[in-house]
Amino acid sequence: MQMHQTARNDVLLELRDLETRFYGEESVTRALDGISFQVMKGETLGVVGESGCGKSVTALSILRLLPKVSARIVGGEVRFHGCNLLELSDREMRKIRGDQIAMIFQEPMTSLNPVYTIGHQIAEAVQIHTKASRSVAKAKAEEMLRLVRIADPERRVSNYPHEMSGGMRQRAMIAMALACSPELLIADEPTTALDVTIQAQILRLIVDLKERTGTAVMFITHDLGVVAETCQRVIVMYAGRIVEQATINDLFASPAHPYTQGLMRSMPDPRRGRQRRLPEIPGIVPSLRDPIVGCSFAPRCPFAIDICREKTPVLRDVRAGHTAACWRAEEVMGA
Amino acid sequence: MAAYILRRFVSTIAVMAMVGIFIFLLLRLAPGDPAAMIAGRNAAPQLIASIREQLGLNDPIPVQFMRWVRDILGGDFGTSIFAGRPVLELISQRLEPTLSLAILTMILSVTVGVSFGILAAWRTGGLVDRLLAAFSAVGYSVPVFVIGYFLIYFFAIRTHWLPVQGYVPFNQGLGPWFVHLILPTVALGLGYIAFVARVTRASMLEVLSEDYMRTAAAKGASSYAMLFQHALKNAGVPILTVIGISFAYLIGGVVLTETVFNLPGIGRLVVNAINNRDYPIIQSVLILTSGLYVLINLAVDLAYTLIDPRIRY
Numbered sequence: 262m263q264m265h266q267t268a269r270n271d272v273l274l275e276l277r278d279l280e281t282r283f284y285g286e287e288s289v290t291r292a293l294d295g296i297s298f299q300v301m302k303g304e305t306l307g308v309v310g311e312s313g314c315g316k317s318v319t320a321l322s323i324l325r326l327l328p329k330v331s332a333r334i335v336g337g338e339v340r341f342h343g344c345n346l347l348e349l350s351d352r353e354m355r356k357i358r359g360d361q362i363a364m365i366f367q368e369p370m371t372s373l374n375p376v377y378t379i380g381h382q383i384a385e386a387v388q389i390h391t392k393a394s395r396s397v398a399k400a401k402a403e404e405m406l407r408l409v410r411i412a413d414p415e416r417r418v419s420n421y422p423h424e425m426s427g428g429m430r431q432r433a434m435i436a437m438a439l440a441c442s443p444e445l446l447i448a449d450e451p452t453t454a455l456d457v458t459i460q461a462q463i464l465r466l467i468v469d470l471k472e473r474t475g476t477a478v479m480f481i482t483h484d485l486g487v488v489a490e491t492c493q494r495v496i497v498m499y500a501g502r503i504v505e506q507a508t509i510n511d512l513f514a515s516p517a518h519p520y521t522q523g524l525m526r527s528m529p530d531p532r533r534g535r536q537r538r539l540p541e542i543p544g545i546v547p548s549l550r551d552p553i554v555g556c557s558f559a560p561r562c563p564f565a566i567d568i569c570r571e572k573t574p575v576l577r578d579v580r581a582g583h584t585a586a587c588w589r590a591e592e593v594m595g596a
Numbered sequence: 597m598a599a600y601i602l603r604r605f606v607s608t609i610a611v612m613a614m615v616g617i618f619i620f621l622l623l624r625l626a627p628g629d630p631a632a633m634i635a636g637r638n639a640a641p642q643l644i645a646s647i648r649e650q651l652g653l654n655d656p657i658p659v660q661f662m663r664w665v666r667d668i669l670g671g672d673f674g675t676s677i678f679a680g681r682p683v684l685e686l687i688s689q690r691l692e693p694t695l696s697l698a699i700l701t702m703i704l705s706v707t708v709g710v711s712f713g714i715l716a717a718w719r720t721g722g723l724v725d726r727l728l729a730a731f732s733a734v735g736y737s738v739p740v741f742v743i744g745y746f747l748i749y750f751f752a753i754r755t756h757w758l759p760v761q762g763y764v765p766f767n768q769g770l771g772p773w774f775v776h777l778i779l780p781t782v783a784l785g786l787g788y789i790a791f792v793a794r795v796t797r798a799s800m801l802e803v804l805s806e807d808y809m810r811t812a813a814a815k816g817a818s819s820y821a822m823l824f825q826h827a828l829k830n831a832g833v834p835i836l837t838v839i840g841i842s843f844a845y846l847i848g849g850v851v852l853t854e855t856v857f858n859l860p861g862i863g864r865l866v867v868n869a870i871n872n873r874d875y876p877i878i879q880s881v882l883i884l885t886s887g888l889y890v891l892i893n894l895a896v897d898l899a900y901t902l903i904d905p906r907i908r909y
């Protein structure tokens with residue numbers, strides 16, 4: 262699939278130079294430092310990167326769900342169907358949330374309201390965005406629970422979150438997110454907090470529902486293995502920026518950024534069975550509080566040369582449909 | 597649930613027994629002889645002795661205590677030493693003003709306090725929040741009688757908008773009854789509004805930062821639904837606890853307020869009884885108030901289960 266050739270009207274979501282900052286007592290964190298990418302209609306886009314690189318902030322910026330007091334989007338655009346979400350009123354934005362763009366979160370244990378039943382919480386999403394009556398919404402909730410393969414949905418609708426396992430809660434979250442048939446589902450590490458076996462089930466469920474409903478999915482994870490199983494295209498993030506962007510095949514065949522290579526090396530390889538110790542990328546993620554000179558990955562990079570420490574590399578095509586922000590991308594790909 | 601209520605009931609009996617012993621001893625050990633009070637100044641010692649005999653004050657204290665408990669359980673709260681009439685009758689005559697004041701104050705402080713707290717938490721550091729901080733400083737630190745006289749001066753004496761003092765019974769008209777209770781309710785309520793608002797604000801702030809609030813926002817829920825449904829129900833347990841506790845403190849405030857506004861309630865009955873060493877009245881009011889307090893706490897604990905499905909007894 263050659264995404265770069267798709268027509269403009271296939272673009273569902275487009276971020277342009279998005280900059281998000283957090284304002285602390287005496288410091289400013291540049292959580293997103295100029296993020297640009299597109300999500301096509303119906304595609305599954307993976308967003309990967311180590312913890313703290315800005316994946317969640319990207320998702321929350323799109324939906325404008327950042328904490329009001331400390332965070333601000335200081336620049337850029339979030340175009341959904343060509344319309345800049347950052348310019349919408351709060352009221353218009355609420356109409357989009359949960360209806361056209363839905364989101365599921367990492368922590369199924371804390372992301373559902375403990376004092377309302379699962380059925381109530383799913384029905385609420387339906388009632389916010391449609392004129393459905395209470396009973397119709399309740400019926401829809403039950404139907405959604407069946408869709409996400411929760412056994413005994415007639416009974417489960419009246420369960421409270423604490424009466425369900427983590428896996429089941431995440432299924433309920435997915436049911437809630439898909440209740441209004443969104444065009445884009447943002448899944449922020451939906452399996453990270455779950456047991457390995459449950460992880461696989463939830464992953465399969467998302468892929469499956471995506472196939473059935475045709476909704477586009479932005480799949481956020483720190484695990485390249487999960488990306489390989491679910492996505493068509495991948496964005497690799499590092500320190501608040503995109504460092505590489507490619508189709509899944511291109512990325513695995515020839516990663517063009519040393520950071521991506523590092524991530525791949527620290528991936529457990531199913532063919533070699535369970536490994537005792539994975540080689541982590543040495544060094545630590547840079548602080549986003551201080552301005553970064555040169556390439557933010559240079560201090561950890563085995564390929565780093567003088568220019569890397571002096572000038573910040575921008576994203577550039579290294580091949581058709583494959584971009585990377587690395588001065589030595591060609592050598593990295595050949596290595 | 598039934599087992600829990602039974603357990604609570606048993607522990608209530610134990611608590612009330614302790615309270616009973618405490619109240620009884622406190623009054624017996626206090627200086628002053630009620631028989632001498634009744635007999636009056638310059639009474640003959642023989643008269644005092646016979647009154648003591650009559651009241652059973654010569655019996656050993658445990659015997660007196662058991663007799664008191666037996667009478668109370670039989671519904672007999674004794675006879676006022678001073679007025680010579682059954683204590684229960686005196687109390688029930690004074691009940692209406694006190695209950696009216698207490699209930700109106702609770703309604704005022706819960707509705708205003710909870711709304712105030714929610715708005716302050718919604719925009720921390722905003723105008724409402726800063727107003728609340730200033731308001732609670734006043735509400736906490738200025739005593740009821742100062743607020744009371746201040747209100748009387750401005751809203752009754754200067755402007756004649758409201759009556760200065762006194763009480764009109766409920767059955768003589770809702771309007772006059774209510775008008776006479778406005779100032780006492782506000783005077784007594786200010787502190788509780790501040791108290792309830794601060795607790796509401798604190799527990800709402802905690803809830804607003806929870807993950808499920810972000811989930812609700814991601815669904816497209818309105819600010820109103822987020823605050824008053826998703827957040828308030830979660831913040832409800834601590835708020836309810838405070839309301840239960842403040843009802844107990846209210847009893848102390850009621851006495852003072854009744855004095856300031858000249859309301860013929862239980863508070864004034866007790867104050868007079870204390871001056872006259874009218875033991876039966878003091879004892880009865882104390883034991884009834886303690887019983888009410890324990891009951892309210894039980895009701896609050898049971899109400900938790902209605903708010904939070906995770907609480908099961």
Ligand SMILES: Nc1ncnc2c1ncn2[C@@H]1O[C@H](COP(=O)(O)OP(=O)(O)O)[C@@H](O)[C@H]1O
Nearest residue numbers: 283290292311312313314315316317318319331
């Ligand atoms: N609520 C917050 N307050 C301050 N800084 C934050 C907050 N949330 C995220 N950040 C900063 O933004 C950066 C990106 O965070 P995040 O997007 O959550 O990372 P991840 O890729 O693990 O999802 C982090 O380095 C963190 O310092």
Ligand SMILES: [Mg+2]
Nearest residue numbers: 316317318450
């Ligand atoms: Mg995250």
